[in-house]
Every structure is written in structure tokens, then in C-alpha cells.
Amino acid sequence: MKSSHSHLLSALCCGLLMATAPALHAQGTEVSAPAEAAAMSPDDLVQKVSNDVLNAVKADKAMQAGDIKKLHALIETKVLPYVNFQRMTSGAVGRYWRQATPEQQTRLETEFRTMLLRTYTGALSQVRDQTVSIKPSRVAQTGDEVIVRSEIRGKGDPIQLDYRLEKSSSVGWKIYDLNVLGVWLVENYRNSFAQEINATGIDGLIDKLAQRNKTAAART
Amino acid sequence: MADASLQVGSRWKAIAPVALAVLLLQGCASTPTGSAPVAQDPYEGWNRSVFSFNESLDANVIKPVATGYTYVVPAMARQGLTNFYNNFIDLWSTVNSALQGKLGNAGSDGLRVLTNTTVGILGLFDVATDMGIKKYPEDFGQTLGAWGFGAGPYMVWPVLGASTMRDSFGLPLDLMATPGFLLIDDFGWRMAASSLQIVNTRANLLKVGDLLDDAVLDKYTFVRDAHLQRRLSLVNDGNVPESQPAPDATP
Numbered sequence: 001m002k003s004s005h006s007h008l009l010s011a012l013c014c015g016l017l018m019a020t021a022p023a024l025h026a027q028g029t030e031v032s033a034p035a036e037a038a039a040m041s042p043d044d045l046v047q048k049v050s051n052d053v054l055n056a057v058k059a060d061k062a063m064q065a066g067d068i069k070k071l072h073a074l075i076e077t078k079v080l081p082y083v084n085f086q087r088m089t090s091g092a093v094g095r096y097w098r099q100a101t102p103e104q105q106t107r108l109e110t111e112f113r114t115m116l117l118r119t120y121t122g123a124l125s126q127v128r129d130q131t132v133s134i135k136p137s138r139v140a141q142t143g144d145e146v147i148v149r150s151e152i153r154g155k156g157d158p159i160q161l162d163y164r165l166e167k168s169s170s171v172g173w174k175i176y177d178l179n180v181l182g183v184w185l186v187e188n189y190r191n192s193f194a195q196e197i198n199a200t201g202i203d204g205l206i207d208k209l210a211q212r213n214k215t216a217a218a219r220t
Numbered sequence: 221m222a223d224a225s226l227q228v229g230s231r232w233k234a235i236a237p238v239a240l241a242v243l244l245l246q247g248c249a250s251t252p253t254g255s256a257p258v259a260q261d262p263y264e265g266w267n268r269s270v271f272s273f274n275e276s277l278d279a280n281v282i283k284p285v286a287t288g289y290t291y292v293v294p295a296m297a298r299q300g301l302t303n304f305y306n307n308f309i310d311l312w313s314t315v316n317s318a319l320q321g322k323l324g325n326a327g328s329d330g331l332r333v334l335t336n337t338t339v340g341i342l343g344l345f346d347v348a349t350d351m352g353i354k355k356y357p358e359d360f361g362q363t364l365g366a367w368g369f370g371a372g373p374y375m376v377w378p379v380l381g382a383s384t385m386r387d388s389f390g391l392p393l394d395l396m397a398t399p400g401f402l403l404i405d406d407f408g409w410r411m412a413a414s415s416l417q418i419v420n421t422r423a424n425l426l427k428v429g430d431l432l433d434d435a436v437l438d439k440y441t442f443v444r445d446a447h448l449q450r451r452l453s454l455v456n457d458g459n460v461p462e463s464q465p466a467p468d469a470t471p
Contacts, residue, residue: 119435126427157355160458182453183446191258192441208437216434 042165042173043134045082046148050132052078057127066125075120084166085113087176092189093205096197104202111209112189118216130154132161143167260374260448267376271440274381278422286422300344301420305399307336307343309357312397316358320366325356357454359394361387365455374444379418382447 040048056074057063063070089109090097100108135149144167152159162179177186196205261267290298310332317326332348332355340347349355364386365371372385383391395401400413436442 115435119432182450182458184449188442188445188449191445192437195441196437205437212434212437 040172042146042148042163042167045165045173046150046163046175047132047134049079049082050150053124054127054130054132057124058129064125064127066122068121071121071124072117075117075124082174084168084174084176085109087166087174088112088186091177091186092193093197094190094194096194096202100202104206107206108202108209111206111213114213115209115216118213128154146173258444260371261444262373263375267374267444268440270376270378271443273378274376275439277379282418282422283426286419286426289419290423290426298420298423301416302424303336303340303346304343305417305420306346307333307340308397308399308402310336310348310355312360312394313356313358315397316360316363317356319363320358322356322358325358328354329356359387360390361394361451362390362455364390365451371448371451371455374448382443384448384451387451 053074056078057071060067060070063074086105086109089105089112092112093100093108097105130152131154132150132152135151146165147162148165149160149162152161160179160181163175164177164179164184165173165175167173177184179185193205196208200208258264310329314326314329314333317323317329332353333343335348335351335353336343336346339345361384369386371387375383375385375388377383377388377391380391398414398417400410400417404410404413432442433439
């Protein structure tokens with residue numbers, strides 16, 4: 001017997017756990033990556049970001065105990081510069097994105113980022129002895145978009161973690177989606193976002209995200 | 221004679237709570253207002269009520285029991301039990317890989333079972349993983365998928381959780397491949413053994429906590445969509461034809 005949905009949830013969490021992922025907390029998407037990163041191959045970029053984050057948490061007892069300030073700072077410097085958060089949000093909002101005013105788009109991005117950042121922060125505090133290796137089977141879609149596949153090894157079964165990256169001429173490669181054990185994150189939000197927008201409109205979705213963030217923040 | 225009636229009696233006793241639950245559920249099927257019907261979820265109303273039944277079963281029974289279990293049973297014993305269950309899962313993967321014609325994978329999983337059953341003392345120790353013998357988890361739903369059956373509608377079952385129509389046809393066989401069903405004849409003991417497996421599995425998930433609860437708007441939708449994506453990926457061994465982001469998505 002199995003409790004398959006809680007198993008899946010746990011897998012997702014474990015994946016998020018060590019992912020060098022989405023979550024973010026930056027001012028818009030125009031955070032520029034350090035110059036040397038612009039020249040990196042997407043494989044190298046994912047490996048570097050993964051190692052930076054894992055090593056930092058492994059070396060810091062406060063982070064392992066869940067020191068939110070420190071974890072935020074780590075994510076801000078080591079992860080955010082390599083994530084295109086606007087693209088993540090527009091992907092999750094899907095076809096409604098164009099109906100949103102620029103102001104609504106900004107608010108959606110901010111709230112979505114806060115929500116993912118919180119999850120990611122909690123997950124990162126559980127990093128202990130994991131390592132990340134990049135799999136050679138990199139899938140090129142077009143010249144400017146690739147999928148990088150990686151695997152997290154620790155105790156228990158390895159966790160498959162894939163990233164979608166896009167290349168922008170000025171800043172190099174940026175992550176805009178990730179896949180934990182076969183589940184693409186952005187795609188997975190699309191139905192619940194659409195459901196909310198159908199019921200209460202774009203502002204309704206923004207309010208719901210904001211409210212969810214507020215109650216979660218009050219709890220910690 | 222007395223024996224037979226006793227058996228029927230205990231069988232009914234085991235079924236009664238499930239029957240009761242099903243009756244209760246029929247009373248509270250509901251869909252949140254404004255939720256758009258999703259093509260692969262025609263039974264959403266029913267599924268949602270089973271989902272919330274499972275959620276409260278977990279919160280009120282399974283999770284508390286699993287928590288207590290971790291206090292009473294030492295970590296080493298729990299790990300041994302987990303390995304023991306996984307050995308059966310590997311055995312079932314061997315069968316299913318073979319049924320799908322993936323002989324290399326079947327060989328690897330078969331070797332795991334042989335190794336763990338002998339060197340690993342009836343599966344209590346996972347020696348095969350330490351030796352680097354890979355596992356390729358396959359269940360009968362994946363086998364049906366590999367044979368060309370589509371997933372069909374999404375289904376949520378009491379206790380067992382998220383599934384699809386196709387995987388529901390695989391479920392009885394998947395259950396029969398668990399130690400409770402393979403090793404135990406007596407119905408009551410079989411239920412006890414299966415309950416222990418559920419509790420042990422749940423205990424392994426405790427440290428994950430409720431991480432996702434704050435990260436989703438509607439847990440039902442999130443779990444459903446994740447489950448469907450995951451199963452599609454599993455049936456294709458991770459090589460799902462790329463579904464592009466919606467055409468209007470790029471700004």
C-alpha cells in the first residue's frame with residue numbers, strides 16, 4: 001500500500017529542498033548576473049549555482065537551523081541573479097498575462113516570488129549531505145533555450161531535477177522553470193492560477209497570493 | 221463452520237468503515253465556486269471530497285500514529301522495515317520491467333532483490349544500493365502505459381490517494397505485490413501488516429512537514445496536476461515530449 005500523493009508531495013519538497021531554484025526576492029528581473037557568469041555554459045551555470053548554495057548551507061549551522069535572514073541573503077546573492085522571474089510568473093499566469101496591466105504584472109511577480117521564496121528557504125534549511133551532478137543528456141530546444149538535467153544525491157533515492165534556461169544577449173543564461181521528479185513547476189501552477197482568475201479575476205489572484213503570504217509570514 | 225463465519229465477520233468489520241466513509245463522502249461532494257472543469261478531471265466533485273477525506277484521515281489518524289511510531293520504534297528498526305518493503309517494490313519493478321520488455325532494467329532490479337534478500341538478510345539491509353546496483357521503479361500502471369493505454373480520467377481513492385483510471389486497474393495487482401498480501405493469508409493480520417506499511421511510509425515523510433501547504437493556492441489542484449505530470453513522466457521514463465509554455469505566456 002502506498003499513500004501516493006503524500007509521497008509525491010514529499011518528493012517535490014525534497015527536490016525544492018536542494019534545488020537551486022526559483023524562489024526569489026529581488027527587485028524585478030533586471031538583476032544582472034556577475035560578468036563571468038555571462039560566458040558560462042548552462043551546464044556549468046547550474047553546477048556552480050548548486051554547489052555554491054549547498055556548500056554555503058553545509059558550512060553554516062545557523063542556516064541549517066532555519067535562520068531565515070541568512071537564507072534569504074544567500075538566495076539573493078547566489079541564486080536570484082540567475083533566475084528570470086518575470087518569465088516564470090508569466091508562464092504560470094499563462095494566457096491571462098497579456099490581459100494584466102503592467103502594475104498587475106509587477107504585483108503578481110512580487111507575490112509569486114515571495115511565495116516560492118518562502119518554500120525554498122524552508123527547504124534549503126534541510127540541506128545536509130547532498131551533492132548535485134549534472135547529467136550529460138542536455139536537451140537543446142533552440143539555440144537560446146536549453147534543458148539542463150541534474151541529479152541530487154544524498155541519503156535515499158536520487159532526485160531528478162531539471163532546469164529550463166534561456167539565453168539573453170546581455171546577461172547570459174537564466175533559469176525560468178524547473179522540474180522536480182517529472183513535474184514542471186510553472187506548468188503546475190497554471191491551472192490553479194487560471195481557476196482563481198476565472199473565479200475572481202486577476203486582482204482576485206493577486207489578493208489570494210498576498211493573503212497566503214501574509215498568513216504564512218505571521219506564523220513564522 | 222465457526223471458523224468460516226468468524227472470517228466473514230472479521231471481513232465485514234474491515235469493510236464497514238470504508239463503506240461508511242463512502243456514504244459520508246456522498247453527502248459532501250462539492251466543487252469550489254468558479255473552478256473551471258479540467259478535461260482530465262471529469263469527476264472533480266467526487267475526487268475533491270475523497271481528497272478532503274484523505275487529508276483529514278491523515279491529519280487525525282495516520283500522521284499522529286506515524287509520529288508516535290517514530291517515538292516508540294528505534295530508527296534502525298524503521299530503516300530495516302523500510303528496506304524490507306522496498307525489496308518487495310524492487311521485486312514488483314523486476315516483473316513490470318520484464319513485462320515492458322526492458323530487460324536490462326529488469327536484470328538490475330532482479331539483481332537488487334537477489335542481493336538484498338540474501339546478503340541483505342531478507343531485505344532488511346539495502347546492500348544493493350551500497351554496491352551501486354541501480355533501481356528502476358515500475359508499477360503495473362506504468363506497464364499498462366507502456367503497452368499504450370492512456371492515463372484516462374484522474375481518480376482519487378480513499379487512503380490510497382491520487383490515481384488515474386488506468387492506474388486504478390493496476391492498483392489491485394500493485395497491492396497484491398506488497399508483503400501483506402504476498403505473505404499473509406489471514407485477513408485481519410493482512411490488514412494489520414498493510415497498516416504498518418502505511419504508517420512506516422508516512423513516518424518517513426514526517427520531516428518534510430507541511431512545506432507545500434503555504435506554497436499552493438488550492439492543494440487539490442496542485443496535487444492533481446503534479447500527479448498527472450509525474451505519472452506521464454514515469455511512463456515515458458523521464459522523456460516526456462516537451463510541452464511548451466502557453467503561446468501567450470511570453471511577454
